[in-house]
Amino acid sequence: MKAKFLVPLAIFLALAGFLGYGLTLNPSVVPSPLIGKPAPEFRLAKLDAPDERFGVEDMRGEVWLLNVWASWCVSCRAEHPYLVELARSGGVPVIGLNYKDESDAALKWLRDHGNPYVATVTDNDGRVGIEYGVYGTPETFLIDRDGVIRYKHVGPINRDTVRKVLMPMIAELSSAG
Amino acid sequence: MQVDRLDVCAALRRATAIALFTLIAPFGSISASDVAQPMADDPELEARVMALARDLRCLVCQNESIAESRAPLAVDLRAQVREQLGAGKSEADVLDFLVSRYGDFVLYKPPFRASTALLWLGPGFLLLGGVGWLLFRLRRRAEEPLPQLSDEERRRARALLEGAPSDSQEQQP
Numbered sequence: 001m002k003a004k005f006l007v008p009l010a011i012f013l014a015l016a017g018f019l020g021y022g023l024t025l026n027p028s029v030v031p032s033p034l035i036g037k038p039a040p041e042f043r044l045a046k047l048d049a050p051d052e053r054f055g056v057e058d059m060r061g062e063v064w065l066l067n068v069w070a071s072w073c074v075s076c077r078a079e080h081p082y083l084v085e086l087a088r089s090g091g092v093p094v095i096g097l098n099y100k101d102e103s104d105a106a107l108k109w110l111r112d113h114g115n116p117y118v119a120t121v122t123d124n125d126g127r128v129g130i131e132y133g134v135y136g137t138p139e140t141f142l143i144d145r146d147g148v149i150r151y152k153h154v155g156p157i158n159r160d161t162v163r164k165v166l167m168p169m170i171a172e173l174s175s176a177g
Numbered sequence: 178m179q180v181d182r183l184d185v186c187a188a189l190r191r192a193t194a195i196a197l198f199t200l201i202a203p204f205g206s207i208s209a210s211d212v213a214q215p216m217a218d219d220p221e222l223e224a225r226v227m228a229l230a231r232d233l234r235c236l237v238c239q240n241e242s243i244a245e246s247r248a249p250l251a252v253d254l255r256a257q258v259r260e261q262l263g264a265g266k267s268e269a270d271v272l273d274f275l276v277s278r279y280g281d282f283v284l285y286k287p288p289f290r291a292s293t294a295l296l297w298l299g300p301g302f303l304l305l306g307g308v309g310w311l312l313f314r315l316r317r318r319a320e321e322p323l324p325q326l327s328d329e330e331r332r333r334a335r336a337l338l339e340g341a342p343s344d345s346q347e348q349q350p
Contacts, residue, residue, distance in 0.1 A: 030236055033280040100249065126253050133278040135236035135250055 032133050032152045039066070039143045040131035044121035047098050047106055054095075054119050056147055063173045065094045065166070066141040067117070068129065070101040071109040073137040079156035080113050086162050087116035092170050096120035099129050099137055142166065144173045219263075226259045229268055233258075233275065233283050242285065 034040075043055040067083060069076040087094050096117035098106045103122060110120070123129055132141065142151040151169055153161060230244035237248035243255055254275070261271045275283050287293045326334065 027239065030282045031280055033277060126249075130253060130257060130278060133280070135279065 028136075029154045030135065032149075034133055034141075034149050035152060037149060039141065039147050039149050040128070042121070042123075042128045042131065044097075044123060044128060047096070047103060047110075047120040047122050050103070050122075054121050056143075058119075059093070059095065059143070060147055061145050063092060063145060063170055064118075064143055065092055066097055066132075066143060067094055068097045068099050068132070068134050068137050068139040068141075070099045070137050071105040072101065075156040076138045077113070079138055079158065080116070082158055082162055083116040084114045085159075086166070087118075091167065093118040097128065097132075098122045099134065100124060100126045142169055142173075222259070222263055225262055225268070226255065229258055229262070229271060230255055232285050234285055236279060236283065 039056050041056050043053045046052045046054050065086075083094060086092065094116050096119070098120050100123065106120070106122070110117075121128075126134075132139075136154070138156055140153040140157055141149050142153075144150050150173060151165070153165070157166070227244050231242045233243040233254070235241045235243050235246035235248055235251040235254075237250050238246045241248075241251070243251045243258075245251075257274075258271055261274065262268070266274075272284070281287050281290075281293075287296065289297055
């Protein structure tokens with residue numbers, strides 16, 4: 001055992017390796033158990049027409065995004081331009097879930113910043129949010145033609161997320177079947 | 178840009194501190210209306226709600242349980258737990274409901290699975306390994322021959338034991 005003095009060094013390097021890897025992880029991103037499961041059903045009032053209801057069923061047969069947002073949410077403001085850009089490209093319909101918000105404030109926000117949503121439904125008490133395991137805004141779900149959740153993005157999406165993650169998955173899901 | 182998640186916790190704590198300070202400072206005491214009232218009328222149900230909530234992690238303020246956290250999500254989840262227990266569901270049903278939506282992460286006590294085996298068994302293995310290594314070392318040491326002294330060393334040792342200063346030692350003061 002000539003190299004005995006190297007043992008503490010090896011232990012240190014192993015520890016540093018683990019801790020270094022830990023620094024690259026984002027502790028606020030919790031993996032969702034809903035991936036691969038059917039999107040929870042809801043029938044909620046539309047933001048711009050409270051008498052009309054809209055739900056998961058209305059999107060059956062389409063690949064779509066469910067974006068959870070609120071007018072009080074700072075990060076939603078940050079991701080908003082990319083959602084508008086995504087909607088303008090016409091690749092995928094985006095449904096908004098207006099989470100624990102006030103309708104007047106939400107409508108004003110859409111007037112001010114542009115409306116990327118095919119439809120927005122209101123989840124004032126956050127119940128549907130709980131069904132989807134939402135623990136903050138924004139969160140974005142990618143749902144396939146059969147109404148199965150395929151991907152969940154926690155936090156604001158940006159151009160990179162759209163190009164490298166969302167678009168390839170949307171293209172794949174749209175071409176299948 | 179996770180402003181709306183983790184920073185909320187710091188902001189809540191700050192707000193609580195400021196609120197408490199401004200409330201207490203002028204009056205020197207907290208009036209009954211400032212103390213959080215149990216939400217359910219039934220104290221037994223409320224005790225069950227809080228007992229369960231203490232085992233659940235708040236996903237916004239991840240170092241707080243749902244019982245402690247003032248994050249809006251924790252308030253909503255407490256309400257869910259209260260509602261479901263009130264409707265006659267068991268504790269296990271409520272845990273299933275939350276785990277199926279938020280994952281094992283909501284549980285402070287993770288279930289035993291292949292992915293958590295290392296977490297549960299790791300400390301035991303470390304302990305066994307340490308004890309095994311210690312026994313190995315002790316046994317080896319017992320087998321090692323005692324060091325033999327030369328005649329010169331024996332003479333010096335005897336001299337030291339008898340109180341005579343040895344030639345290599347410093348003089349006593």
